[in-house]
Amino acid sequence: MNRNLSQCGIAAGICALACAWSSSACAAESLASTQAAVPAFLAAGAPDMQPVRCEPVGDDVLAHQTGKYAGSDMISGFVLNVLSQWQLPNGASAVAQGALTVAQNAANQLSATVQTTAHVTDPVPGGTTAANSGATPNTSATGGQNVSVNGVSQITQVAGNGNVGSNAATINYNNSAPQLPVIAGANQPSASASNANGTIQAGIAFGGNGINVTLQTPAGMATQNILPSNAQQAGAIAQLLQVAGNNQQVANQLQLSLQTQQLSAQMIRQAGVLQALRNTR
Known part of the structure; x- marks a missing residue:
């Protein structure tokens, strides 16, 4: 956080x-x-x-109450946007972004498209180094990458002054929700970029039912990970900022827009009658 x-x-x-x-x-x-x-x-x-x-009321009763959650049959698709960006004080920058869109057609068939892009700008002649990047010597920000949680985690570790950083994750049900900036690279599951000497790197990859976004600079790193559930743990969304420098500007953004089905008046009445019957038990 x-x-x-x-x-x-x-x-x-x-x-x-x-x-x-x-x-x-x-x-x-x-x-x-x-x-x-x-x-x-x-x-x-x-x-x-x-x-x-x-x-006290048990989960078996609360599960049938109205207005508590959206059933899986209501979701017809979703749009997932992830964006990580880093601006260094010398003008260098790193950006990695991706989008996953899942839509359902009239025959209830799902289709998915993915977009990724990554780019690095390095205006410093010869490439960005620790000396001109704002990185603070003999300092480090570590440990956050070893935290394991179920659900959503947001970790910020800072060793320096004048930094601006944020982790933001939003979920909404607005079918016309605003999207993050448009991505140029379509149908590419991964993208990566780096400067000439490799001191600044940006990468994003969709795969293994998860997503990994990583920015690496001389002043630290920023990551976003979506991990699928397995036998050992439930699924997780993790956002991490580690800054060991001064005057750095870093941001992780994740936006999930759930698309809901438009219910007819008859379906709404049927759902209401069914919920009323369940609540009388």
Whole structure:
């Protein structure tokens, strides 16, 4: 998770908690000063007062409730966009991007297309080196690549000053959701690029039911990985930034747009009746 965002979130949470506590204290003081005006049935110990009762509900019940999730039969396709980019202070840059589109036709047949591109710019004569890249000597940012989680992980490790970095992953059900910039290389499952001396590298690959995006620079690396589930663990989406330098600008972006089927009025009524019957069990 982006460290700055995490710190801001913690600060906002503490502030909200403090405000809520302060409001509760004021409300208690106001209630005490007007206790005589409280209706009898709300007074503590009144015979008409009924306590709030809570009953735990299992997953078998929640699974049949409406409005909790989108069933797999509702999804007719999706568009997955991934983009990683790095801007070094000397003007060099690295970009790797890919898109996977899966669509369903009228015969319920699925078709998939993939696009990838990677490019590196290195305006420094002779190629970017550690000395002119903003990399800080004798520092390192490591360890994040060894973290193994199920689900989504976002890790940012920074050793330096003046850096800007972000990990962003979004999932939406908007059929007309905005897409990331258009990719030129169509029907290519992988792409890679590097500068003349190999100090800056960018690569992306679709394969093995997963995706791997990697940017490597003298000041660190940025990666995005989508790993399929197996016998040992569930599937995972991992975004990682490791920056050991100054004045670096890095970003990982992942956008998943789920395409949903348009249901007819008759199908909506049938689904409503079915859900109502299930809820009466």
